[in-house]
Amino acid sequence: DAGVIQSPRHEVTExxxxxxxxxxxxxxxxSLFWYRQTMMRGLELLIYFNNNVPIDDSGMPEDRFSAKMPxxxxxxxxxxxxxxxxxxxxxxxxxxxxxxxxxxxxxxxRLTVV
Amino acid sequence: xxxxxxxxxxxSVPEGAIASLNxxxxxxxxxSFFWYRQYxxxxxxxxxxxxxxxxxxxxxxxxxxxxxxxxxSLLIRDSQPSDSATYLCAVISxxxxxxxxRLTVKx
Numbered sequence: 001d002a003g004v005i006q007s008p009r010h011e012v013t014e015x016x017x018x019x020x021x022x023x024x025x026x027x028x029x030x031s032l033f034w035y036r037q038t039m040m041r042g043l044e045l046l047i048y049f050n051n052n053v054p055i056d057d058s059g060m061p062e063d064r065f066s067a068k069m070p071x072x073x074x075x076x077x078x079x080x081x082x083x084x085x086x087x088x089x090x091x092x093x094x095x096x097x098x099x100x101x102x103x104x105x106x107x108x109x110r111l112t113v114v
Numbered sequence: 115x116x117x118x119x120x121x122x123x124x125x126s127v128p129e130g131a132i133a134s135l136n137x138x139x140x141x142x143x144x145x146s147f148f149w150y151r152q153y154x155x156x157x158x159x160x161x162x163x164x165x166x167x168x169x170x171x172x173x174x175x176x177x178x179x180x181x182x183x184x185x186x187s188l189l190i191r192d193s194q195p196s197d198s199a200t201y202l203c204a205v206i207s208x209x210x211x212x213x214x215x216r217l218t219v220k221x
Binding site: 045 | 156
């Protein structure tokens with residue numbers, strides 16, 4: 001089992017540029033979560049999907065953020081245009097449906113917007 | 115707003131001592147609780163899960179759950195320097211994590 005795979009691991013971009021973060025789920029997992037982690041705010045839930053369908057995007061900070069899940073194994077998180085305050089580590093996590101299953105996290109993408 | 119609160123720390127204990135990490139949650143209907151460990155620069159990894167009131171032991175780790183008090187804790191016995199990390203409490207129904215408690219185990 002390859003685990004949750006995120007790319008890129010690091011991204012440095014200039015303010016105003018578009019950023020796309022990618023995530024591949026573990027086979028058999030049908031829920032996907034995007035989190036953002038900063039020192040100030042900890043681990044924040046941005047959006048989650050069940051069976052490719054977005055369920056709750058109330059954590060998405062603004063319209064500059066969008067997420068898609070075009071198939072059962074892949075998701076993207078896009079920021080357009082990016083701003084310095086978007087600098088953070090973005091984690092993707094997946095899990096099986098059911099309350100007794102925990103999250104498996106990817107390695108994260110460290111985003112720096114200059 | 116559903117909340118998951120952890121004692122803010124940082125927590126420092128000597129090697130071999132018991133480290134106690136605490137978490138409270140606001141959603142009385144929550145059923146599943148998880149403890150994650152996050153080393154600096156790494157992603158969170160699952161170390162314990164608990165669903166029923168009482169204690170659950172796994173090696174040096176014990177998770178405790180009290181649904182009436184909406185309280186879950188993690189005890190680490192015989193703490194080792196390798197246990198130094200941030201510990202995150204998660205409530206599955208909320209999909210939210212506590213802010214984490216940074217633990218340092220001093221040799």
